[in-house]
Amino acid sequence: MTNLLYIGNKLSQKGKTKTTIETMGSLLEKEGFSVHISSSKQNKLIRLCDMLFSVVRHRNSVDYVLIDTYSTSNFYYAYLTSQLCRWFKLKYMPILHGGNLPKRLKGFPKMSVQIFENAFKNVAPSLYLYAHFKQAGFTNLEYIPNNIAIKNYVFKMRPIDEVKLLWVRSFSKFYNPQLAVRLLKALKDEGIKASLCMIGPDNDGSLSKTKELARALQVDVEFTGLLSKEDWHNKARDFNIFINTTNIDNTPVSVIEAMALGLPIISTNVGGMPYLIEHGVDGILLEPNNLDAFKLAVKHFINNEEVTKEMCIKARQKVEQFDWNIVKEKWKALLC
Numbered sequence: 001m002t003n004l005l006y007i008g009n010k011l012s013q014k015g016k017t018k019t020t021i022e023t024m025g026s027l028l029e030k031e032g033f034s035v036h037i038s039s040s041k042q043n044k045l046i047r048l049c050d051m052l053f054s055v056v057r058h059r060n061s062v063d064y065v066l067i068d069t070y071s072t073s074n075f076y077y078a079y080l081t082s083q084l085c086r087w088f089k090l091k092y093m094p095i096l097h098g099g100n101l102p103k104r105l106k107g108f109p110k111m112s113v114q115i116f117e118n119a120f121k122n123v124a125p126s127l128y129l130y131a132h133f134k135q136a137g138f139t140n141l142e143y144i145p146n147n148i149a150i151k152n153y154v155f156k157m158r159p160i161d162e163v164k165l166l167w168v169r170s171f172s173k174f175y176n177p178q179l180a181v182r183l184l185k186a187l188k189d190e191g192i193k194a195s196l197c198m199i200g201p202d203n204d205g206s207l208s209k210t211k212e213l214a215r216a217l218q219v220d221v222e223f224t225g226l227l228s229k230e231d232w233h234n235k236a237r238d239f240n241i242f243i244n245t246t247n248i249d250n251t252p253v254s255v256i257e258a259m260a261l262g263l264p265i266i267s268t269n270v271g272g273m274p275y276l277i278e279h280g281v282d283g284i285l286l287e288p289n290n291l292d293a294f295k296l297a298v299k300h301f302i303n304n305e306e307v308t309k310e311m312c313i314k315a316r317q318k319v320e321q322f323d324w325n326i327v328k329e330k331w332k333a334l335l336c
Contacts (some may be wrong), residue, residue: 002335003034005058007051007081008068010040018229020095020125020146021068027147031328033335036062044073051081059088064120064335071098071248075108082115091120093334099174099250099271102132116140121334126251128272142334146253147327148319153233153260155316157309158240160302163187163194166239166263168232168254169246170200171207176268176289178206178213179245183294185217190295192302197239201226229257236261241301244268247288251276256322259283259315264308266297282315 006028008021021037029035038054041047055065065085069078078094085092094115098104105112116122116138124130125146133141167180180196187194198210198221207223214221227235236242242258244267251272258265265283267273277283284300286293301308 001032001034002064003036003058003062004028004064004066004335005036005038005054005062006066006068007038007054007077008066009047009074010037011042019068020097024147027324027328028331028335031332048077048080051077052084055081055084055088055090059090062090065090065092066123067092067094069094069096069098069101069115071100071104074098075101075104079111079115082119086114086118093121093123094119095123095125096129096133097125097250099128099246099248101129101250102136105132105136112136123334126272127275129250131275142330144330144334145322145327146251146256147322147324148253148256148260150260150320150323153257155260155262156237157262157312158264160240160264160305160308163192163241163298163302164239165194165196165298166236166242166258167196167198167245168200168242168258169244169252170203171198171210172203173206174248175206175246177210177245179289179291179294180243181210181214181217181219181221182291183243183245183298184219184221186291186295187298188219192298194298195220195222197222197224197235199224199227199232199235233257233261236263239263241266241298243294244273245288245294246270249273256319259312259319262312262316264301264312265315266294266301277315280311282311282318284311 006025010021025035025037039047039050041050067078082092121142123142123144130143169175171177184196242263242265244255249271268288269285279285284297
């Protein structure tokens with residue numbers, strides 16, 4: 001049996017979005033791996049200490065240490081835990097999530113080399129980060145995409161006689177949630193019957209600011225807060241356009257899930273999005289923070305029903321390749 005220590009933010013029970021450490025951790029356990037997870041501590045400093053202590057505690061029993069690596073404050077967690085792994089001569093693998101990681105490579109070159117050059121493998125869940133890390137000179141790379149259980153996603157064709165926008169993400173300034181509200185207002189101002197549901201927890205105070213904007217613009221927006229995966233999938237049945245308004249991104253699972261469910265996608269053309277969506281083929285990609293472009297894209301879906309249906313079919317076919325039954329073989333090849 002292969003023993004794993006998985007380092008990351010396990011905070012869904014604290015009201016945060018469930019991240020890879022929780023979904024992947026349980027999936028790997030079902031495949032026969034022994035998985036220890038750290039950490040679920042809410043306080044950032046205590047969480048870091050718990051992560052470091054987990055490395056010390058399991059140093060003589062684990063075969064690999066997996067480290068969820070983002071581009072915000074978690075970057076420093078990854079740095080410190082990876083260096084402790086080096087001290088104990090443990091094989092560690094950063095799992096690259098942060099859409100802003102390419103900027104980290106340029107802005108923190110010494111730390112980046114210490115983390116990524118000394119890793120056993122750097123696992124890139126997106127071709128976007130794989131390409132950037134390869135360009136930066138790293139050769140110890142492995143592409144293993146984010147995964148979904150495709151059998152759990154019921155594909156549904158949706159007529160767009162009335163615009164029903166769905167937005168799913170944590171509320172963070174990086175994800176530009178206010179653009180969704182401004183889009184709703186712009187559509188209504190043109191006499192288009194439209195509604196908007198925004199699903200996700202607050203991350204940095206952006207939720208209250210988005211609610212304030214909705215009140216100021218006098219548009220009704222449904223804010224659900226954090227929903228379980230099953231609950232938001234059920235909610236998605238009543239909507240017919242998925243919008244991704246982010247300014248920084250990698251390859252978000254929420255967009256992959258929306259493609260699997262049959263929702264036509266309108267997304268900003270940032271980070272890993274053009275590696276996931278081919279513009280005009282299985283979704284629409286736009287410049288970030290461009291309200292007029294988003295409005296025109298919605299109208300394109302309204303006025304081109306057959307083209308929209310074809311996009312949705314192709315999007316579903318693409319993400320079927322992200323099914324866990326396919327992806328798990330890549331993990332087994334790497335870890336066994």
